[in-house]
Amino acid sequence: MKPNDNSHYSHKLALREKYAEKVEAELCFDLFCGTGTFVQAVWAPSFSQVVCVDKSRKQLEQLPGLPNVTAYQGDNAKLLPGLLVKYGAPDIVDLDAYGWPDPLVHDLLTTSVTNKRFAVVATDGGMKVRQRGSPNALPECYGFGKNLTFAQYGAAMDAAAVRAHTMLRAWATIGGKAVVDFDAYVCGSMMYWAALFEPQDVT
Numbered sequence: 001m002k003p004n005d006n007s008h009y010s011h012k013l014a015l016r017e018k019y020a021e022k023v024e025a026e027l028c029f030d031l032f033c034g035t036g037t038f039v040q041a042v043w044a045p046s047f048s049q050v051v052c053v054d055k056s057r058k059q060l061e062q063l064p065g066l067p068n069v070t071a072y073q074g075d076n077a078k079l080l081p082g083l084l085v086k087y088g089a090p091d092i093v094d095l096d097a098y099g100w101p102d103p104l105v106h107d108l109l110t111t112s113v114t115n116k117r118f119a120v121v122a123t124d125g126g127m128k129v130r131q132r133g134s135p136n137a138l139p140e141c142y143g144f145g146k147n148l149t150f151a152q153y154g155a156a157m158d159a160a161a162v163r164a165h166t167m168l169r170a171w172a173t174i175g176g177k178a179v180v181d182f183d184a185y186v187c188g189s190m191m192y193w194a195a196l197f198e199p200q201d202v203t
């Protein structure tokens with residue numbers, strides 16, 4: 001089987017190790033778990049419980065069978081609400097996506113109710129997918145409707161980290177949270193970021 005794409009592995013690993021240290025080591029959601037590279041390297045050794053999702057049965061067959069790892073096959077966006085009900089709010093969420101992680105980040109930040117700090121570690125390949133000729137539309141969760149597209153060459157990668165940080169702050173505010181830490185590596189048309197959120201006292 002073709003191994004899963006883990007380009008820029010050292011950056012991805014460093015972000016995960018750094019943000020794993022910033023939260024309680026209880027519950028991790030790895031929502032694009034693939035064959036479990038980061039489950040083995042970081043999540044299962046550090047967290048009491050790891051909940052994995054991948055849409056590919058073939059990928060999941062290679063996931064290590066570990067007592068603290070539970071795997072689900074399916075579309076992560078559809079499974080997420082049920083996982084939040086079943087397991088509660090996670091301490092860390094791994095979104096190692098091929099394209100935009102933004103719709104899931106939006107849902108997590110605006111709808112997940114939690115009274116604890118939590119982190120998200122994401123791979124943002126949205127601009128790369130766009131360069132490969134996939135639909136050029138902005139993710140709908142940006143709030144501009146279905147049909148707004150990027151102008152050609154209109155969104156440069158040197159603005160990518162600012163774009164992500166700005167959206168995170170806006171979505172966190174909607175969900176009663178604040179961004180208290182943020183790191184991003186931009187490598188060509190890929191971006192790898194991690195953020196730490198804290199609930200805000202609304203009283």
Ligand SMILES: C[S@@+](CC[C@H](N)C(=O)[O-])C[C@H]1O[C@@H](n2cnc3c(N)ncnc32)[C@H](O)[C@@H]1O
Nearest residue numbers: 004032033034035036037054055056075076096
């Ligand atoms: C970049 S790979 C993740 C690699 C993973 N970190 C590993 O160690 O193997 C992206 C994975 O997301 C899965 N995927 C893509 N869209 C998905 C979706 N909507 N729901 C669940 N999994 C999805 C793919 O099957 C693929 O395994």
